[in-house]
Amino acid sequence: MPRRTMVEAIRDAMDVSMQRDDNVVVFGEDVGYFGGVFRCTQGLQRKFGSSRCFDAPISELGIVGTAVGMAAYGLRPCVEIQFADYMYPAYDQIVSEAARLRYRSAGQFTVPMVVRMPTGGGIFGGQTHSQSPEALFTHVSGLKTVVPSNPYDAKGLLIAAIEDNDPVIFLEPKRLYNGPFDGHHDKPVTPWARHALGEVPEGHYTVPLGKAVVRRPGTAVTVLAYGTMVYVSEAAAAETGIDAEIIDLRTLVPYDLDTIVASVRKTGRCVVVHEATLTSGFGAELSALVQETCFYHLEAPVMRVTGWDTPYPHAQEWDYFPGPDRVGRTLKAVMEA
Amino acid sequence: MPRRTMVEAIRDAMDVSMQRDDNVVVFGEDVGYFGGVFRCTQGLQRKFGSSRCFDAPISELGIVGTAVGMAAYGLRPCVEIQFADYMYPAYDQIVSEAARLRYRSAGQFTVPMVVRMPTGGGIFGGQTHSQSPEALFTHVSGLKTVVPSNPYDAKGLLIAAIEDNDPVIFLEPKRLYNGPFDGHHDKPVTPWARHALGEVPEGHYTVPLGKAVVRRPGTAVTVLAYGTMVYVSEAAAAETGIDAEIIDLRTLVPYDLDTIVASVRKTGRCVVVHEATLTSGFGAELSALVQETCFYHLEAPVMRVTGWDTPYPHAQEWDYFPGPDRVGRTLKAVMEA
Amino acid sequence: MSDLKPLSFHVPAPAVRPGGAPDFRDVKIPPAGAVDRPPIDVAPEDIRDLAFEIIRVLNRDSEAVGPWAGLLSHEELLEGLRHMMTLRAFDARMQMAQRQGKTSFYMQHMGEEAVSCAFRKALSPGDMNFPTYRQAGLLIAGGYPMLDMMCQIYSNERDPLKGRQLPVMYSAREHGFFSISGNLATQFVQAVGWAMASAMKRDTKIAVGWIGDGSTAESDFHSALVFASTYKAPVVLNIVNNQWAISTFQGIARGGSGTFAARGLGFGIPALRVDGNDYLAVYAVAKWAIERARSNLGPTLIEYVTYRVGAHSTSDDPSAYRPKTESDNWPLGDPVLRLKNHLIREGAWSEERHTQAEAEILSTVIAIQKEAESHGTLHSGPHPSARDMFEGVYEEMPPHLRRQRQQGGV
Amino acid sequence: MSDLKPLSFHVPAPAVRPGGAPDFRDVKIPPAGAVDRPPIDVAPEDIRDLAFEIIRVLNRDSEAVGPWAGLLSHEELLEGLRHMMTLRAFDARMQMAQRQGKTSFYMQHMGEEAVSCAFRKALSPGDMNFPTYRQAGLLIAGGYPMLDMMCQIYSNERDPLKGRQLPVMYSAREHGFFSISGNLATQFVQAVGWAMASAMKRDTKIAVGWIGDGSTAESDFHSALVFASTYKAPVVLNIVNNQWAISTFQGIARGGSGTFAARGLGFGIPALRVDGNDYLAVYAVAKWAIERARSNLGPTLIEYVTYRVGAHSTSDDPSAYRPKTESDNWPLGDPVLRLKNHLIREGAWSEERHTQAEAEILSTVIAIQKEAESHGTLHSGPHPSARDMFEGVYEEMPPHLRRQRQQGGV
């Protein structure tokens, strides 16, 4: 089976979807002729023409706002926000419009739209190229929020998202575009070509939204993670020798409570890991859910390892990033608690 | 001592602040000549002139964006967003600019700005006049988020917010403007004139940001609430006969962990109540914090009573609103757990 | 530079406030018939002056004059008159129903009836409006059942939107009426997206964006112009300048010597201003812009100069911020009266027939209202169920919402 | 309406792509000296045509001609030349430093030096710029220490912004330079707010907003015009039209026959276009607009027509989307060369002195770079501390952040 980078897998998902359904259109800043600053849409304009894949003005509001109109018309727009940090101008259209339209029109108008955006840090992008705003979406009823962690899932989830009849926020951990990253920034980059999940089938397949997956079975403690933090958690488990069960959530909303509960009831311990800032991060919801559903099975408090409650700094990237050391320390703390 | 409505108390806070400090300016949609759709700024333009209190174009982005510029210049703008539901167009200026400016300029520029907005439901306002978006602010490092529950606090907290050197989001539960409301919508409205916390001292005083207060001491279970939910919780406690300790958080960020922890360690139980939708609401953070800090004292899971994960409906307002029945049921469940 | 004078802060204010005498001297009104009618494929740069004129057809003597006249038969005009009268009667009844507590909220159209009613007449089936709350004329002139409108306003068991939406925030896809948002302006850019989609699919349908004068300050207005001009979208962008935005006069939104229409000039979008109280002028301009869009010539920006005679909504009292008699002095008159007088002058109508029509229309509206109320009002029910509240957030209800519905006991 | 032709979707494309021969025939360049210089209190509606012209001073023969000429002495022009040359040398060194891994990122100004350097010269102490990442000329022409700029770029221990910001996102309040945001356009409206504050306080200082052509599509651009025009704010609103926005040409942002300057017309804001590669023209227009603002006459919108010769940033390679030699064919030439040639023609400069100045400037820059590197680079440190990361989120560190700092072990 061909090995692909995550960029290639994402591109492939759009390619396959555009081939299967004329209503799929792709646009965003620098997305057309150039193929996107991360190259995720490279070649799509040449292949499908500029009515199917095109450059947009620098207006995230306009990109999402027109996409809402297109989706209501009957298209399936899959738009790109250049960095998740730049989604705020589109936030009103996402929250007040895309997420509400089906409900308020009693189903007359729907928004089968995907908003892709690179998320997370690890590339020395400073405060405006490193943010992880997923919690700002998970709080919004009517949205689905997806965070893939590898090329296989990225392709399957993106196709599923494009085929979904509700608006989907698709957050792509940019530090994973070219290879898995476990937080050891001083080690050479592993390419996806050397990772099993870099195997991406040709053609159409989906990974269903709303289903988590156990990445590493274990008995000692459940780790809830997504995106880059899946690899950081794997490294932390390996380095501490703690037999953690690592769950890759993949979809944050709707979340896969069954998988989470089954694991925590088994291990009796839980650590939640994300890059986003701590307070009111999605980890808070996970922690709340776990203790609501597994209270009598918990042998230690659910702990969170996250980015600090500061803007994402430039020079102190590796002090900010929740790397394997910090995760490992918390794993130990939870085991000793 | 004079009794005031919450509207009057808020107006008084601006009046006092504008008198004490020439740099305090007030503006927003319909805020100048007319005095605001909820009358919170009535009379200020006449008293202080139209350079100090004035009408703004219908652009929440522009209101907050210009306020950021004014604050950086050295003023203390206190702006109004007509309903919290309309803050989304300003969200980028709040998150990417107001909240970050001190940090990214290493203190050269600061944003001593207050953004006031009516929040919450209970007035048959439907999905765009009823939202409670506090969690969208509590996740943002650099912001403070305040929710007063009565005239006394509203005045003292607003003066403190205006005098604070950081941007403060000031959410005013609109259902409390004219009287406390415990969720019994079929009962006649109690005016503030008949409530002790309707007593509002003349002149200058502050209620410090970041300090919660115990509204009802109790031993059985701790209830964490703010805004309208303080009264709903009081009603639930009274009606169930459960000796709940009700904490009015007042400031969500920075939160008053000491008060919370002291209470939960004492009662061993905790219920969190808010109007906002459940998933990723601020209640999730509170629940996570409580179990992180009080795990070994908890005798039951921390439970949440909140708005449902749907847009705020019009006709089904009282099915949506977390009223005393729902809170009471959860109090009982937690006591029996 | 040492003798610099201090700056001073400028806040625009209307010519008069309550207590003063209404004064519209600064509203320049060109005579009817004075403005050219360019071909629809005119180069936008050749008609920049139209952004500072007002296209008018009906003159003071109730005659239809000039190059924009002569497009509608008497029969069509009589139908238009009936639409406007129906809207006005409907408004009056619903306004009263709100006062009686039968619903939470209402917004009327008084003085602005021509804008939506005449525009609707120029559209074809399948075209899509993205209206604000002040274009119910699109529904009435488009034949949408008034019963459905009332049931929505009452949030009763027959409410097509299942109680989820505020009154007046209609949605009627089959009638070319997009779901109204309570958030101002958001739909102006969605209209452009819809139009882009129509062009992408090589369809023949166009879209229409609607926005109020005050709301042009919002960001979505700008995005709409950016995207419409970039992709030459088949869209008509309508600005209804009714002089007021709740309590603020249009000077808070317009910016000095600009006009709302002139916002199009920086984008190379043809921009017209039209007498919004002149049914014939509105129709003529609408037709011109709709033809442009449908001929793949791209967007048009139109400013309708009109006046909000009533309060902003049932929550508002305009006597707090403008003279009570201001509306009587509005120089463009009343749209119903003007069309009525024109038809009388043309010999196609009479005072008697008008009075009779008024009575007929009112009794029809009242009959429908009775029927609507038999399905419930907000005050007394029956209402859509709490179950309806949980449905339709997503296509399929996700597990967490299903759990919540269970907790809610429904 | 039965024989309707299908619509079609229009996506603007530049005249040429890689492989093609550069073609600027559609860029209409009026001759130098041809555009009038109105008095600063001109009524905006009387100069609408200026939004479609280009004000130019230096002609093909390197003479300064027309009503906008004659404002600067040779000495002042020589200083301006030195500023532009310094910026260019600085850019070259920092660009290289990035390639050497000494920092993460850099953005250069090649071709656009006149815009920020000449504008800065027309400002007074206390005026505040709200710049984008492509106006470092404001700092260099304003005397901000280059050492501070470099230490910020290197995020080293002497970084005035403590490692928190990206390279080139400077902040220098004392030098009238607002903290740059990585989010495009947000500061355009903040500039208006600052200017409003200055007017409210009866100060004499003005503000200056800066934005790129592509970024005019953002909402903040619109808000800035709305608020500036409503309150007649003492602000100059600068649009730097360098033809490109990363990979998209200005046709994706401009909208047909509009110009960026013409966006002002709908707001009654005087709008000028100027040759951005002409130091004298930029200065003259800047002075005119700044005087207007300082005389309480309100905002001015200026479009600088220039060309981004280099890549968008060190992360970009323009050969993927435009012909490699396009910049050589840019009809407005190179700003440094044009000013140099003018000064030579005026007898105030020579090729030799120019070459010598270049060498001098380069060695000064290199010396400062050495010093900066002695304080560390991003690659090798020393850096600001992890403690610095936790400071300054709020004026006082709140308890939850203090706990986190403890957990972080710093």
Ligand SMILES: Cc1ncc(C[n+]2csc(CCOP(=O)(O)OP(=O)(O)O)c2C)c(N)n1
């Ligand atoms: C985003 C947003 N901001 C504010 C409001 C509150 N609001 C409702 S209507 C209105 C005035 C609108 O004026 P205009 O656009 O002129 O329309 P008109 O009511 O005159 O038809 C305001 C401020 C809102 N609904 N949405």
Ligand SMILES: Cc1ncc(C[n+]2csc(CCOP(=O)(O)OP(=O)(O)O)c2C)c(N)n1
């Ligand atoms: C809100 C936002 N959206 C997108 C970006 C990504 N981005 C950075 S620079 C740029 C192009 C800007 O072009 P222009 O405004 O013409 O300025 P120039 O680079 O040409 O000076 C883009 C899209 C951003 N920084 N912020």
Ligand SMILES: [Mg+2]
């Ligand atoms: Mg209006």
Ligand SMILES: [Mg+2]
């Ligand atoms: Mg540019």
